[in-house]
Amino acid sequence: MAKLMRILVLLAAILPPLVWPIAAAAESQPNTEVYVVPVENTIETGLAESLQRAFQAAEAVHPHAILLRIDTLGGNIGAAMDIGKLIRQSKIPVIAYVERHAISAGAYIALNAKHLAMAPGSTIGAAEPRTVDGKTADPKTVAVWKSEMAAAAEATGRSSRIAEGMVDVNLEIPGLKAKGELLSLTAEQAVREKIADGIFATQEDVITHYGYHPQLAVEHKMSFAEKLARIVTHPYVIPILLIVGIVGLVVELLIPGVMLPGIIGGTALVLFFFGHIIAGFAGWESLLLFLLGAVLLVIEMFVPSFGLLGVSGIAAVGVGVGIAVYDAKYGIQSFLVALLAAAVAAWIAVRYFGRRGVWNRLILQDRFTKEAGYVPVKSYNYLLYQEGAALTPLRPAGTAVINGQRFDVVTEGGFINAGEPVTVVHVEGVRIVVRRKADTLGEAGRVVRHKSETTE
Structure with missing residues (x-):
């Protein structure tokens, strides 16, 4: 964002010196x-x-x-x-x-x-x-x-x-x-x-x-400025400059660090506004509107506004371009074409250069893998229904020995004395839930009796 802002500031800064010596x-x-x-x-x-x-x-x-x-x-x-x-x-x-x-x-x-x-x-x-x-x-x-x-x-x-x-x-x-x-x-x-x-x-x-x-x-x-203005205000040149300018800035924003698209895009926009100001079609208000719209679009990417800032930014950029061109209708049409080209460029940037995109700052996309040095969480599902004994009093958390190994366990809420037999009744991640073995057997017996009575 900082880089794009510098490009926009440069766009506003270098136009006045270019315009002064036009006479x-x-x-x-x-x-x-x-x-x-x-x-x-x-x-x-x-x-x-x-x-x-x-x-x-x-x-x-x-x-x-x-x-x-x-x-x-x-x-x-x-x-x-x-x-x-x-x-x-x-x-x-x-x-x-x-x-x-x-x-x-x-x-x-x-x-x-x-x-x-x-x-x-x-x-x-x-x-x-x-x-x-x-x-x-x-x-x-x-x-x-x-x-x-x-x-x-x-x-x-x-x-x-x-x-x-x-x-x-x-x-x-x-x-x-x-x-x-x-x-x-x-x-x-x-x-x-x-x-x-x-x-x-x-x-x-x-x-x-x-x-x-x-x-x-x-x-x-x-003057050289007038000759240049004649070229950049030509009806065939206007949409080309807008497409190159807007696409360049969009690509620079989505793929920061490349620099070249931003430089090319900024140069195209400088030529566009420079030519139209020299030719007498545009005033500084058109450039200010364009810059305001660009800033709003950048803010939209970092400050969610339910699209309000984005729509306002696009409208400001479009109006800035429209009032700069000799024919506002043609200016808006050229801007819409440039906007469509920018959307295509954004899709390509997301599709093929997404790993470097600015959205990585907004959405967590990191993966914690062994190759990256992260140790995955071990599964204890194999302990389900295994039997062991409480090594320490479980009040309700404590330590139990199951299959000859020590594990941190918790009860379902009751207290179990050290040495009492327990059974694992639930595993959730690293949380191992145990129940007193006698209670487990009693529960099993009640289930069996209930089924038998239901059958009769």
Whole structure:
């Protein structure tokens, strides 16, 4: 327990120093004209938060324009909508430069920019929303996303119908899109359809085209903490971290002394909360709830509470995880999966490593064997109905000689003088009960007479 508590304390202690240096300081240059922000890889909630900080950093250097260098195959629709809102509300004009791909959610981000430029060989479009398993989203989601794409295009003076064609496979656009296809435009098509302003080979060419000086451009540098946060807040990474973290701590608790599972589990949980705090989804209350739940679960193993502490602990851990994730429902689902994995790990630990388990402190499982140096209690059942004589007065305890051996014996409550014949009438462990022989014979005679009378 002490070891697990140290791991939990370490988890709470090392997060603040990691979080403090998260701000990515903008390179302050005099007369900055263009602030360049990369929009790369999968669009997810971590990227949305990172871009928000990037826009704040841009405002600090007062550029004339923000250039989003886009190369993405899409991602989370909700995150894309947050980024689109950020672009529309920006007081600084935004230029979108599609370096390679602006697919799906990436197309939406590009359409929200006031200016849109394409690189040779780049593409934009194919924005049909899909579920996590790759299936087309439900009609309601498709309709909402279609209207969002159209609105983004209209707000920047572009064709809303082309934007809708990027989402709706059933929409037909003569000369450009047949029914049953998704619209994806090449750089040349995007310029011809007035979606893009032009085709430019380099970022410097784009900056020059819009009237700025490339040498006065500053690129936003994402901090290591932000890069890490983008990874650990990815929907596919969240359940993995929770499974590794909770399973690691459970195994460390049940099989103390191994250390490695506890270290791995603690590291996974540190990454989980660190990433979500950096991304802006989680506050310290989520971490405190998680730690409180973990402590309650540990106490439950040592202080019986009829399950009250255990249930409260699981609830606190679940709520802590739920409020840390961008989507509480997804967070709870991931936690339940991790809980199931922890239950399997606990069963394996009990099944194959039970001898080292923490329950050995709670349940006596030691065996007193000859090999361990213990002498088993000798059985005296063979003395039953044997005859002997009282060696000392039995009042009622004393010593008797039976079959030539001395034994400590007791009577049934009466007194027997030394030298009187006795008979063993009961043996219980090491307790030998005797009766005066004459009384034994008299009892036997009464039994015989009783049987005889009953027969007659």
